[in-house]
Amino acid sequence: MATVVIPTSSCLPATDLSAASDESTTGDWDDLRRVARKLEGDLDVRLSSYAKLGEFSDKRVSSNDTQWKTQEMEIEMLLVKLTEINEDMSQWASASVVGANTATMQRLTRHREILHELTKEFKRTKKNLLSVKEHAELLTSVRNDINEHKIDEVIDQAEGTRTALTVQRSAFGEIQGKLKHLNDKFPAIRATLGAIKRKKSKDNIILSAVIALCTLFLIAYWFAK
Template identity: 25%
Template sequence: MNKGTPVGTPIYRNAPLSTSPAPPFTLGDATSVPATWDALRKEIRQVEIEIETKLTCLSKFGAKTTGSNVEARGNTNGAGPSAKSSVSALEDGEELEASLDQLMAKLDVLVEAMSAHIDSHQTQNGSPAPMAKVHQLQKHREILQDYTKEYRKTRQSVRSARERSQLLNSVRDDINNFRSGGLSASDHLLNERSRIDQSHQLVDSALEQAFATKEDLDRQRTSLQGIDSRIANVTSQLPSVGQLIGKIQSRKNRDNVILSCVIGSCVVGVLYLVM
């Protein structure tokens, strides 16, 4: 059983909605990767907007599937038009997931191309790349991670709703067949076996989400543990800051000593006058 990682909230809120399928893209398609930095940024921006748009559509599709499951629970009078529409909706959801898989792979390739551009700059010029480019690369990597977690979480919810829908359709078909007397006892047992298998799949989906949450918590813990090392790196890169902090601390200690001596002298003088 694969363990995925859930993704955070998309950043671009005002992207235009579009359900058109993404063009085919493979990890080895190096000819479609822009060569310049500005072209890379533009292409990454377009892909990010398209991913957010399709994530929104996938989330709406999952909510719609869940709502149709609730309606199907109270309707067991046939599986004609509703069954056809369910099959069509499932096919649309699968196409949307395939399109998102392609877009996520494309975004990953573009981010790696941006990283390679920075590495080549350091190799050719013998100096670090501009910090603005490094920050942009880090930003797009974080966006990619957020989209990946969000996509896996949404996809898992949609698949769970899809499995519930299939289970409800199977139960409705069995009820209709039983009413019409079209199934034998062995067929009923086979259908019951199929429903049990689908229930197992739902349990596996829940376990997969639990493992994904655990991985996300482990990742956050690792990020928090890396904060100390980052602070130490900043201090080592800026030794004057450390020296300044040390001087401030020593002056503060000196002021505390002087103040303590003055207070002690005053207390002794008061006691001497009283005695």
Template identity: 25%
Template structure:
């Protein structure tokens, strides 16, 4: 019964993975748009991706509980569960990168729009002042200060976006570490798995020593020749 439930739940996880890939593909197209505000479609896609990722978190939690309830969890099922976690982590990272890229591009467009608006206002002011086009020094200083403030605000938003991306990557790293710890814990509960891993490590060390010996002999022979 547990095996059947595991397969059914995994089928839901596969469907959600395909749905996420499709949503991310559509969402990535907004990276190249020059809009200064998010459209309704973009907001809807962003929310849909978040909800889908949350559903997948819930599905993987259910799969994990099912696997823990099974007396003998096969290696294939353990690998499937691990793979689902890796794909979810990759999709979360991609979502964070795309969101950050869209935000950076929109901030840049907003800054350019603000600069163009300032230039237009500056030209209009010169026109209204008449033929000599003289501008009050204090007004000019205030305008320049406003431009500097806008540039600083843009830099602050970029830094905040970078910090958010860093926090997301750290979160994903913690998630992978927890998954790895859980996998090792599960492996230790499988009879004979420690012996198998020990034999694999022993064979790997033996092959390493043999290869090192062959390389050493070759070096010595080449040296004397």
């Protein structure tokens, strides 16, 4: 009866062990790159959305403030994670059994460049949004000051008008009082003025009658002639 020999790991060819090690390290590298690409895509989308918040800041400063803070924290967390993944890829390249080839190092360099660009874009956008927010808050403060100033002007004008009317009413009251006082104090003057007016009317009547009589005499004389 033939004996069946089962080979152990020590019996495997050296090339098989090397291939297994390469497959394991390549898998780790691919996993890290997959996570890095996903984080880079998420950051790109979130930065685009974050930048659009400034378009409505003039109208909704207070309502956007919480949203700004939330998105800032989310982006900062993603940047931290991407930084850690880049460090893991660097460590993998340094500790790799087979060593990092030129293509791997180029990919690693590209991931570092993308991280740098995303971080730079986030800082620039954050600075711009802060400037826009401060400008919007300043405009809101100025508008409030102008509105308050206009209200104060209207109130001052109303108070001035009321004061002027009060002064005029007081002046008219004084004039009426003086006229009444003169009317009560000098009744004879009123009677004399009335008599003069009546006499003037009587004289006008007499003068008119004389003129009419003279005219009749002239007409009669002219016909008699």
